[in-house]
Amino acid sequence: MIRVLRLICACPCHFGKRSRLLSQQSAALPGNPKICVVGSGPAGFYTAQQLLKGNSLVEVDIYEKLPVPFGLVRFGVAPDHPEVKNVINTFTQTANNERCRFLGNVKVGEDISIQELKEAYSTVVLAYGVDADRVLGIPGEDSQNVLSARRFVGWYNGLPKDSDLEVDLDTDNVVVLGHGNVALDVARVLLTPIDSLAKTDISQHALEVLSRSKVKRVTLVGRRGPLQVAFTIKELREMTKLPGCLSVLHKHNFHGLDTVSQGLPRPRKRLTDLMYKTCMAPTGSGPRQWELQFLLSPTEFISDTNNRVSAVKFAQNRLEGSDLETQRAVRTEETKEISCGLVLRSIGYRSIQIDDMLPFDTDRGVVPCDSTSRVVDSPGVYCSGWVGRGPTGVILTTMSDGFETGKVILRDLEEGVLRQDNIGGVDVIRKKLETKGVQVVTFTDWNKINKIEMSRGKSVGKPREKMVNIQDMLKAASS
Structure with a gap:
């Protein structure tokens, strides 16, 4: 019955464009399992996709340190491989889900700590990839x-x-x-x-x-x-x-x-x-x-x-x-x-330790986790993608890894391993970020940046001309 009601409520004739806009700004729903994903690359989005698909009550908030999403797909795939970047269409569908929020320009470990995220969410998924060189x-x-x-x-x-x-x-x-x-x-x-x-x-x-x-x-x-x-x-x-x-x-x-x-x-x-x-x-x-x-x-x-x-x-x-x-x-x-x-x-590449409370394998350059993606000695924290596995494989490999991590979390929710009540989710975190003066970029804001980039690209015969200055991105996002 709940699934039927949700299908009715998701119908465009009931909400349409206004619903999609509100979903980017809306508060968390009380009592729903709330999951935080750190990183908006393939690992983050594929994990979010599995979570949203597997539980009709789950809410997923994706935090990204840059004002723009998609991580490795945007910044790692070669420019002459546009077909590989088509996965952005799938990620966009996920981001537009009424139970998913994108929060860009938020540096986890600086603007907000892992401990604060753990207190506000049912669980935290680390999916921020590798950001350093061997x-x-x-x-x-x-x-x-x-x-x-x-x-x-x-x-x-x-x-x-x-x-x-x-x-x-x-x-x-x-x-x-x-x-x-x-x-x-x-x-x-x-x-x-x-x-x-x-x-x-x-x-x-x-x-x-x-x-x-x-x-x-x-x-x-x-x-x-x-x-x-x-x-x-x-x-x-x-x-x-x-x-x-x-x-x-x-x-x-x-x-x-x-x-x-x-x-x-x-x-x-x-x-x-x-x-x-x-x-x-x-x-x-x-x-x-x-x-x-x-x-x-x-x-x-x-x-x-x-x-x-x-x-x-x-x-x-x-x-x-x-x-x-x-x-x-x-x-x-x-x-x-x-x-x-x-x-x-x-x-080869290495991940980095974004927060001192997280365990970190300095030799391998990864956050240590077991075969089920659970971070060692950190209840309620999981890894997805290269941050826990190391920089191996292609996007398809990361997709499989994200799906498996999502399934593990869903099982843990079903079995009562993870808390689901009395958690504030995005409402709590937004207040903390506002206090610190952090400009949070929503997916609606990203669409403003995206539109400008594509317009600039069209003027010079390219699919897009990316902004490379973060202040320019933030200015466009707030326009």
């Missing part, structure tokens, strides 16, 4: 133009804190450390013709720098061999089809792999076969090229007299272990140098 800790890492690939991605995708990153592309050669999808993304952006990039939602400041780029060669370097690369076949295939760009894979790295690949799992076999095929019959031609190098571990960044990187020194590795896909790299005494004027580190 470092190598080798000499010369502070040389100019040795950059994090994560920050480089943020730079061309309009992430406010990375918009002022100094990127010097006055060099023929670039070295990318890593063999994952992010490594291929940054290499592809560096080598894609500027006319093609100009039609995407790449940030204008990055487009202007890339238009003056002198980069002709990108070398992607990995510690292990072809059977251990972490990128996927889709990204590799895109690299082999880059216009005006030659693919360089060296035959000595692939000797005999056509035979070995027959015994591999299908995804790995298809990937290995494509690398082998590209090696034996190189694809593409033109003034630019990309290259895969294997079995090399960086040991030093060499810089010129102006402290700008000029080369990377590597130790040659050998592989040990019987399992071909999990063999480990062991350094030898042999060394090698690769000249370059820019290095992008794509060696």
Whole structure:
């Protein structure tokens, strides 16, 4: 009966546009389970989607430190992959649910504490992803133009804190450390013709720098061999089809792999076969090229007299272990140098501890949680996505993780593990934020920002031109 009533009340003929607007500003309903999600990327939205679907009384409030939603989809997906960003349509449907609220420009751990959230909600879900880089800790890492690939991605995708990153592309050669999808993304952006990039939602400041780029060669370097690369076949295939760009894979790295690949799992076999095929019959031609190098571990960044990187020194590795896909790299005494004027580190990412009351694994860079997503020694707190699992997998992986976390919470609600009464939810938190002068951005406010960005993009032939200044975002949100 309750479900029938809710379907009637949700009918557009009863509320329509006014209902959707009020749902963004409305107070929490007394007695309903109230769940707080920290982070508005894929992990946060997929968890919220599962919770709203699985319990018709649950209310979900999604807190985001930036004034804009969607996290990794907005700031991590490459600009030439618009189809991947279509998940924003699904997230928007979730945000427009009458039992869901988006609260942007709220920094959990600064503007509001985890303890305050725990007191106001039935449970708190950590879904804020990874926000820091792993470092190598080798000499010369502070040389100019040795950059994090994560920050480089943020730079061309309009992430406010990375918009002022100094990127010097006055060099023929670039070295990318890593063999994952992010490594291929940054290499592809560096080598894609500027006319093609100009039609995407790449940030204008990055487009202007890339238009003056002198980069002709990108070398992607990995510690292990072809059977251990972490990128996927889709990204590799895109690299082999880059216009005006030659693919360089060296035959000595692939000797005999056509035979070995027959015994591999299908995804790995298809990937290995494509690398082998590209090696034996190189694809593409033109003034630019990309290259895969294997079995090399960086040991030093060499810089010129102006402290700008000029080369990377590597130790040659050998592989040990019987399992071909999990063999480990062991350094030898042999060394090698690769000249370059820019290095992008794509060696992995870490989460951060946003609140001292949360346990944190400093070695792994994650919030420790068990197999059921429950945070260790923190009753009522859960993890979803990379903050607890580490930065592995793609959006589909995160979707599955978010759904599973949601199901665990729903079971705990059903079994009475989590409190559901005498909780203030968003009403309590809003009062605290107002006292501190925090401007909370609702999803209705985000739509104002979105409209301006799309209008700016249309004027220059792009799908959108992102705002990169937070004050500009807040001004637009309050207009």
